[in-house]
Amino acid sequence: MKHPVTITLEQCAKTWPDGSHALHPMDLRIEGGRTLALLGPSGCGKTTLLRLICGLESADAGTRILFDDEDVSAQPPEARGVGVVFQNYALFPNMTVAQNIAYGLRIRKWSKAARQERVRQMLALVRLEALAERRIAQLSGGQRQRVALARALAIEPRVLLLDEPLTALDAKLRERLRVELAQMLRELHITTVIVTHDQDEAMMLGDRIAVMSAGRLEQVGDAETLYRQPATPFVGEFLGTLCKVRGRLEHGVLGSGDETFAFRPHEVELLPALPSSQQARVTSRFFLGATLRLQLELDDGQAFPVILPADSDHRVGEAVSLRLLRPLPA
Template sequence: MKHPVTITLEQCAKTWPDGSRALHPVDLRIEGGRTLALLGPSGCGKTTLLRLICGLEAADPGSRILFDDEDVSVQAPEARGVGVVFQNYALFPNMTVAQNVAYGLRIRKMPKPEQAERVGHMLSLVRMEALADRRISQLSGGQRQRVALARALAIEPRVLLLDEPLTALDAKLREHLRVELAQMLRTLNITTVIVTHDQDEAMMLGDRIAVMSAGRLEQVGDAETLYRQPATSFVGEFLGTLCKVRARLEQGVVAGGDEVIGFRPHEVELLPALPSALQARVAARFFLGATLRLQLELDDGQAFPVILPADSGHRVGESVSLRLTRPLPG
């Protein structure tokens, strides 16, 4: 088995002809065999960064992209040895499943017996061997996603790049394929970069997550670190719900003050109303099966949700005080 490639980006940037910056200089290292999720809203630069890695866009002068110690910054896409799965999959509708998977192998003039063996192995990997002779138009969205992945992997790429690969699927199928894809990526031992705007997808698929905003890297780390220790307010708000109040903490209890305190809705304990603390009123109550969501309002009009166990007995109109079990930077 080939050793997995480490990707290093040094001052990697992209400026459009009109002078606007799609990507400010980025320094980033993606360890060999690991999966990095590029997470952020539309237009934040994550797809541009992916296209720079695969060579579909040229980086600004002074940028460097290294695969191990090899500078691939000016190499053509086909010379970099990358496999790419786009969100529309870009499959050939006039070909069968097996022919689609074999396409890159034919272009590389691999002998037909080896082609057949490699295609069979790839289809087995994605559990599509029974549909090898089926046309693309006869496949479901999930099946097309598997074919696109098999085609990208068939050429034994040094790097696998996935651009919003599950976006086109319905919610239920997307959830199912997230689990399948996560398990597959863990076993492939191939360096992978996946672009997504979905926080759950990033947390499930990425060994590390790079959160992006307005063409800049906000923070890079594992999911738990980013969730529990966001470096910026943007990261805290994008990776889960972040509540903010103007107050101060006295031994974890929310009291009057002018500091900005951040916290997750489920990391709050409700106490009987305390005279020394800010008073909150339960303005609305929503039973969600496994949890209870309360909308709270402070005396000064600030409002925010809290998430409690489903058997919590709090009712609309009740006055409570708050203790934060894990406050975050505001």
């Protein structure tokens, strides 16, 4: 197995010709053999960052992109040794599955025997052996995604880059392939960067997550740290639902006051209405199978949802007090 490459970005920035900033200068390190998920809303710069790592876009002067100790900032994509899976997969419709996978090997002038063996290995990896001679048009969305992944991996890339690879799939298939892809990436032990706007996808696939907003890095860390200890309100709101209330806390119970607190909807305990606290009224109740979602409204008009176990017996019209179990910075 090849030594996994560590990617280091130093003052990585991208300015468009009109002077607008796609990426403000940022430093980022991606450890060899690990998967980093770039997470953020559309237009935040995550795909631009991926294209800079790949070499499809040129960075601003002063940027350094290192693969281990090698500065690849000025190298074209083909010299960097990267495998890329785009959102639309970019497969060749006039070729078979096997021919698509072999394409990069043929360009690199692998021998016919070596190509055939590598294609066989890749087909086995993505479990498409029986479809080797199928045309792309005859494949399902999930099968096309696997072909694109196999083609990217066939060339033995130093780095694997995935740009929204599951977006085009329906919800159930996307859920299943997330699990398969997560297992595959950990088995391959290849340095991977995946772009996504889906928080569940980022949390399942990324060993670490880099949350981006408006061309800037908001926070980098593992999923649990980002969820439980968001460094900024944006991270807290983007990585899960975040509710905000005004008041004061005494032993976690919400009373009247002017401070602002944030909390996750499921990290709340509902208590019988206490005279010394702010009281909330249950305005709606939704049974969701595994959980119960209540909409609450405080006396001063603040409204927000809470998530409780499905067997909770709270009803519409009931008055309650709230204890925030894990308040967050607002």
